[in-house]
Amino acid sequence: MPHSVDSAPTFAELGVAAEIVDALAQAGITRTFAIQELAIPLALSGRDLIGQARTGMGKTFGFGVPLLDRVFDDADIAELDGTPRALVIVPTRELAVQVGDDLTMAARHTPIRVTTIYGGRPYEDQVAALGEGVDVVVGTPGRLIDLYERGDLTLSAVAILVLDEADEMLDMGFLPDIQKLWSALPSSPAPLQSMLFSATMPGPILTLARTLMRRPVNIRAESGDAAATHATTNQVVFRSHRMDKLEVTARVLQATGRGRTIIFARTKRTAADVAQDLGQRGFSIGSVHGDMSQEARERSLDAFRRGAVDILVATDVAARGIDVDDVTHVINFQTPDDPMTYVHRIGRTGRAGRTGTAVTLVGFDETRKWAAINDELGLGMAEPPEWFSTSPELYDALSIPTGASGSVGPARAVLGSPARKARKR
Missing domain, CATH: 3.40.50.300 (P-loop containing nucleotide triphosphate hydrolases)
Structure with a gap:
């Protein structure tokens, strides 16, 4: 049966902390998508999981909401002291910014501090943010490795690891960096919780999961023979x-x-x-x-x-x-x-x-x-x-109007590109 958002459980009904529920509600988000309904209860219990979901299926809150909930108030995770308790690794700067923004929004009524780490920006600002104290770090592999090796990023207290768009990171050659970061994370006193999300599951990703995860639960937001593209x-x-x-x-x-x-x-x-x-x-x-x-x-x-x-x-x-x-x-x-x-x-x-x-x-x-x-x-x-x-x-x-032509008005500057002289048509 297709998943209906109208009949889906709310975040509150899944047991998410009221502070996070309230922040989501202020953004107009109350009911869960399929991947969230499946992932959140498992993740809240500390289970490792592998989630297979395409872009646009709501996976950011599928891992982000339970991550914040556990960092905020879970007896198995040490009290916040300014060293990271959770690490989210993503393939690109743009995704890092997006995930960081979403987590910051959802954590607005908690004391959790989220920071985003990626290349292409000065080290100084990111080092300063880490020095002031951070509870959740979202970042790209290369810059995370750099800051860890410099001693600016402390991973000794991380209790939750998320790999988002793992297949993209594999395609971009980040597998060695991921393995290095993962090996730097503690396995005690409490076991490390790891969550891996990917649109596809190529062999190296499955090998990584088998060797480093603890009996992960596999979840999919759609049937195994679902089309690769959205029916909508x-x-x-x-x-x-x-x-x-x-x-x-x-x-x-x-x-x-x-x-x-x-x-x-x-x-x-x-x-x-x-x-x-x-x-x-x-x-x-x-x-x-x-x-x-x-x-x-x-x-x-x-x-x-x-x-x-x-x-x-x-x-x-x-x-x-x-x-x-x-x-x-x-x-x-x-x-x-x-x-x-x-x-x-x-x-x-x-x-x-x-x-x-x-x-x-x-x-x-x-x-x-x-x-x-x-x-x-x-x-x-x-x-x-x-x-x-x-x-x-x-x-x-x-559905293009019959009068449509090759131009809709005077030339306009392109945001993000240098201006260029108008060409004669």
Whole structure:
């Protein structure tokens, strides 16, 4: 039976501390999603668990709420003294910021101090925060290792470890760092509680779990044969000529009901070029890619979350950790390199019970990539139709007004990218 949020238990009914329940309620969060309903009671009891859930299924509070509850008031965890009691390891800076913000919000009525540690920012601020006293640390592997080896990060009192998006960390080559951090954590006086969350479970992740976790309980928020993509996401796939993709994209962005939108590009250069071009066409654009400073990336992400810009152009690595529930459209300007990248990209829409639309533009040099994605995920779209920016089928499939053109107004500056002189059209 599908999980219904309306009939799901509340956080209070699962035994979560009133202080945390109140903080969540102030943010409009009262009832649990499926992964939370399954994970929270187990985690509150101190059990190790492995949670398999896609992006947008609510896993941050699935581990974050019991983590905060136990750190706040569990007899097995030593009283707070300014040395970390919990460590959350995530693959990217953006996800670190998002998870840190969510935990800080949920802990607002408790004395728990949460800090976020990641590269691309000065050491001094992070060292100072650790020196002032921290109870929960959220961070990326590289910077966590650096601060631990320098003696600035104390791990001797950590009682809870969380690995979030473990498969992404494996793909990014972080497995040795994770093993090193894990081995630095104490196993006594109380046993270390570890929670591992991942969209997929490749062999090395399962090996890590078997060797380092204590009889973990496996939980999934969906059946084993569930589709890899959200049923609430309408997937529109068609072949598009490389020289026509920007014209197509400009029209898709005028679809009826379009709200926050993420456009994915495969390379940093393409992401920058697409953002600038759409800005010249009058769209409200933010950009996030690896050639930008961390500060500029955070400005763009914050503007997107606040709604100051409603379109974000991003590369795959830069977009990890974008946790915004009300993204209505995802546009794959370039076809992803592999099936799981496709799943992660389109998982940014159709989240938390909402509907969404994922549009994939398959270039004529990308047909083999699309065939591999289609076959692996069983999408039934082996031969996408060929549409142009003037094709009536495009307008019909995406509810684009018939009068839509390649521009919506005067050129606008792109948030996160240097200004560029307007081009003649």
